Structures are given as structure tokens and as C-alpha cells.
Amino acid sequence: MSARETAELLLQVGRLVQAEGYDGELSPAQWMALRFFARANPFSRTPSAFAEFQATTRGTATQTIKALEARGYLVRQPFKTDGRSVSLRLTSKGKKTLARDPFEVLVRAMDSLDATERTAMRRALHQVLSILATSDARRQIGGCQDCTHFGREMSGNPPSTGTSAAECLLLGVPIQPEDVGLLCVHFQPMNEHREDGPTPLNPSRR
Amino acid sequence: MSARETAELLLQVGRLVQAEGYDGELSPAQWMALRFFARANPFSRTPSAFAEFQATTRGTATQTIKALEARGYLVRQPFKTDGRSVSLRLTSKGKKTLARDPFEVLVRAMDSLDATERTAMRRALHQVLSILATSDARRQIGGCQDCTHFGREMSGNPPSTGTSAAECLLLGVPIQPEDVGLLCVHFQPMNEHREDGPTPLNPSRR
DNA sequence: TGCAGATAATTTTGTTTCGAAACTAGTTGG
DNA sequence: CCAACTAGTTTCGAAACAAAATTATCTGCA
Numbered sequence: 001m002s003a004r005e006t007a008e009l010l011l012q013v014g015r016l017v018q019a020e021g022y023d024g025e026l027s028p029a030q031w032m033a034l035r036f037f038a039r040a041n042p043f044s045r046t047p048s049a050f051a052e053f054q055a056t057t058r059g060t061a062t063q064t065i066k067a068l069e070a071r072g073y074l075v076r077q078p079f080k081t082d083g084r085s086v087s088l089r090l091t092s093k094g095k096k097t098l099a100r101d102p103f104e105v106l107v108r109a110m111d112s113l114d115a116t117e118r119t120a121m122r123r124a125l126h127q128v129l130s131i132l133a134t135s136d137a138r139r140q141i142g143g144c145q146d147c148t149h150f151g152r153e154m155s156g157n158p159p160s161t162g163t164s165a166a167e168c169l170l171l172g173v174p175i176q177p178e179d180v181g182l183l184c185v186h187f188q189p190m191n192e193h194r195e196d197g198p199t200p201l202n203p204s205r206r
Numbered sequence: 207m208s209a210r211e212t213a214e215l216l217l218q219v220g221r222l223v224q225a226e227g228y229d230g231e232l233s234p235a236q237w238m239a240l241r242f243f244a245r246a247n248p249f250s251r252t253p254s255a256f257a258e259f260q261a262t263t264r265g266t267a268t269q270t271i272k273a274l275e276a277r278g279y280l281v282r283q284p285f286k287t288d289g290r291s292v293s294l295r296l297t298s299k300g301k302k303t304l305a306r307d308p309f310e311v312l313v314r315a316m317d318s319l320d321a322t323e324r325t326a327m328r329r330a331l332h333q334v335l336s337i338l339a340t341s342d343a344r345r346q347i348g349g350c351q352d353c354t355h356f357g358r359e360m361s362g363n364p365p366s367t368g369t370s371a372a373e374c375l376l377l378g379v380p381i382q383p384e385d386v387g388l389l390c391v392h393f394q395p396m397n398e399h400r401e402d403g404p405t406p407l408n409p410s411r412r
Numbered sequence: 413t414g415c416a417g418a419t420a421a422t423t424t425t426g427t428t429t430c431g432a433a434a435c436t437a438g439t440t441g442g
Numbered sequence: 443c444c445a446a447c448t449a450g451t452t453t454c455g456a457a458a459c460a461a462a463a464t465t466a467t468c469t470g471c472a
Contacts, residue, residue: 003316006324008241009331010316011309014220015238016338019261022431027457032221035214047421055225060459062422067457084420084467103217109337110209110216113330118212120326124319125215131315132222228460235429253450266430268451273428290438290449 013106020102026073029054029064034073034098037088041182043171044141045087049185053141073097130189141187144168144180148188219312226308232279235260235270240279240304243294247388249377250347251293255391259347279303336395347393350374350386354394 021028036050043049051061065088068074073094079085090098110118133140144150149170166175170186227234242256249255257267271294274280279300285291296304316324339346350356355376372381376392 002321002324002328003319004313006328006331007309007312007316009328009335010216010219010312011223011238013216013331013335013338014223016261016335017217017220018224020338027430029458032217048419055222056458057460058421059423059461063458066422082420082468086421103213105338106213106216106334107210109334110213112337113209113333115208117326117330118208120323121330122208122212122215124323124327125212125219127319128312128315129215129219129222131318132219132226132311233428254448262429263431264450265432265452269429272451288439288449292450 017103017106020105023102025097025100026068029060030068030073031101031103033061033064033068034090034094035101035103036183037074038090038095038098039183041143041175041179041184042087044183044185045089046085046185047088049141049183050088052185053183068094133189140189141183141185142189143182143184143187144175146190147184147186148190149186150175150180223309223312226311229308231303231306232274235262235266236274236279237307237309239267239270239274240296240300241307241309242389243280244296244301244304245389247349247381247385247390248293250389250391251295252291252391253294255347255389256294258391259389274300346395347389347391348395349388349390349393350381352396353390353392354396355392356381356386 018028021031026034032054033050036053037045040049040053047061047065048058050065051058054061054064065074069076069088072091074088075091076086076088079087110121113121129140144166149168151167151169152165166177166180167173168175168186170188224234227237232240238260239256242259243251246255246259253267253271254264256271257264260267260270271280275282275294278297280294281297282292282294285293316327319327335346350372355374357373357375358371372383372386373379374381374392376394
């Protein structure tokens, strides 16, 4: 019983925040895109990554992005290494706008919880999210901290003074310290490896 | 920092569950309506109440309801006491459908949490919800348990064997025991009374 | 090398959702 | 009996959306 009640509360909060998104300036989907591109790491600032994050199709994602681009919130930049991909970046207007994100009311609400409560909530949400993701064969997107592919290699010989270099074991490339906390499409949660081979990046939605 | 992270997780869960709603049979808004009318008390089975619950406009609510009605999930019944109001009720088809609610995956996910975690989460969500509601001058909707207008009156003289009759102090009418847990438009949360007189039921949205 | 198949993004199409505003009809209070 | 209010509906235009087709690019393999 309590499970259903809690689930309903969660849904209700989600709905309220969503409704908050219709603030005249941007739509909920557009806010989400702005948030995503602000927090995605360099590998992941693409329409496809956003589509996956938003649990929608690439077509829809493209349209959302196009609208933001046309109004000067985002700029695109082709990848050097892959001519098909494009990288989206927030303009200064985009960054400034993000400060007015209606979602901030939720952040403030969270802030008013005491620390233990908030921690419990975060852990619980984390678990719920991973259950949802597996039950629906949907990939989740997260940062390096909890990712299987994250590796740290000590360099510098005196261990006490050595610096640790972050690296993505999947791509075999170094990771800038400031990028560790950012969202990544290649995110693979710890302790639940899948056996279906290389990452399927084009999920057939229902 | 942790506040923002937690808020983002919450939003993400909300988004996933929302996407879950597109299951071919009904839309997310329609699922929500079905859930609402299944859980609303007799006072509250109206389009206006649903609009408020869903944090949307009455126009939009009407359309959602109309679609469900046309397809046999809901039936309408005019109020006897007020010729303007209508009361919506789930048909047996509607009830049967609710068993397939995609939202159930969230309930199951909640169920897999251990009890203390779930309780913490519920308390936290509760608090977040009331903060959001006040910050946006939006009414929340809940059941009698936490409502200011809820009164219990002892009847039957030997106190040990007496039965308690539930009553709504706002409307001055008795409440059936089975209705106590249901959602009510007139819900007024405990310990945060407002001073703006009688309930404003037609909030000008933004 | 050349070609088949996969992938990234976009375009297109038709449906659905949504908010806003206008509108109808019933109600309430003076 | 009339003005103000309220419940619900209708209409409209702007989006969000999924689905499918399209283009350009990349990758693997023969």
C-alpha cells in the first residue's frame, strides 16, 4: 500500500515540475534539452544522446534542438572525427537562461530537506531508476563515478605525490577532471553488466 | 550540490514513467485521468478537480475526459444538486484497464525498496510537494487523513464500544469510511492554513 | 578497392496534447 | 430579476510526439 502511495507522490511531483516548465519562454522539452547539453560531457552533446536521455526518438529530439538553435540558445559544431555527428553547445544566452530554469524550484525544495533525508531519497531514486531502466531495456545515462568504464591510473612515482589520471576504459581516452561529473551516453552502471555484446545504441521503442 | 543531483534524479524518474505511458492503449494524460477518477471521492469526480490535480487547464482536462468517454472507459452522470457539474465514473472496462497501468512498474520498483527507505522517501516527497504547491500558489489534493476539514465524532455511549463517524467540517456532511482515503478537491493540508478567505477554485494559471 | 550494412542526423507526415481564450449554461446573492 | 460567478465545453494555434523515409557518413569485409 505504502509503495503505491509513494509512487503516486513521485508521479505527482513529476507532473507539477513538468507543468512548471510552461513558463512562456521555453517548453518542458526545451528546458530539458538545455539542462542536458549543459551537463553532458563532450562525447555526449549530440542529438542522439539527448534523445536517449529524454526517452524519445531522434526525430523528436532534432526538432526540439532545432527550435532552440533557431532562437539562439544553442549552437552546433560538427565533430572532427565523425562527419555525421554534431556537437551542441549552449550559447551565453543559453547559459543565462538556465539560471531562470523553473526546475530550480525543485532544487530549492530539495535543499530544504535535511541532509539525511535527502541522501535517503537520492539512494532510493537511484535504485528505482535502475530498476525502471532494466525493466524497460532502456539505457540510463549518468556520470563517470558510477560507471564500469571508468578507470583511474596512478602516474608519478612517489605514490604520495602522484596524480591520478582519469580514463574511459571503453573508449581508451583520457577524461578531463572537470568532465568526470558530467553525463555520458556510454554510461554503464556498476554491478549490473549486460551480456548482449556491444552497446545497442538504436533501441526500437516499443 | 546534492540537492540539484537529487532533483535531477527525480525529474528523470518522472520523465521515464511519463514515457512509459505511451503504450499504445492510452496516453499519459489519459492514464492519469483514469487513476484520478478511480481514487477521487464523490465530491471530486469532476473535470475541474481533475484539471487541478493534473496541474493543467479545464479545457485540456475536458478533452482528455472526452476521449476516455468516447472509448468507453468513463461514463458521466449529472449532479442532482448542481446542474452545471458532472460526475465521472470508471466503467468496468476502465477498471479492468487500470490493472494494466504502466505506472505499476513504478509501484513495483517502490516495493523493492526496503521499508525505512520508502518511508523516508514518502516523507521527503510529501514535504517537497507542499513546498512546490505553496511556491506556485497551487492547491494540492489529498485524502481526509491529513486534511484540516476532517472531523471524527464519537457516537455510542460506552466509549469502548463506540463507533466514530467521519465528517467533513467544511461541507458539514458525513463521510463514508471507504471514502476517507480517497482524493478530495477540498483538501486543506494540516498546519498551513491560508488566510485568503474561501477557497479560490479558479486559479489564473501563470 | 569497393560494396553492404550500420549509424547520425534530418525531414516529413499525421496524430495528440496543450494552453489560451471565447463561449454556454446553470447558480447565487443582492 | 439581474450581475457576478462558476462548471464545463469548444475552438484555435502551437507544440510534442512517433513513425517512416531520406541523406550523408562511416565501418567491416571480401
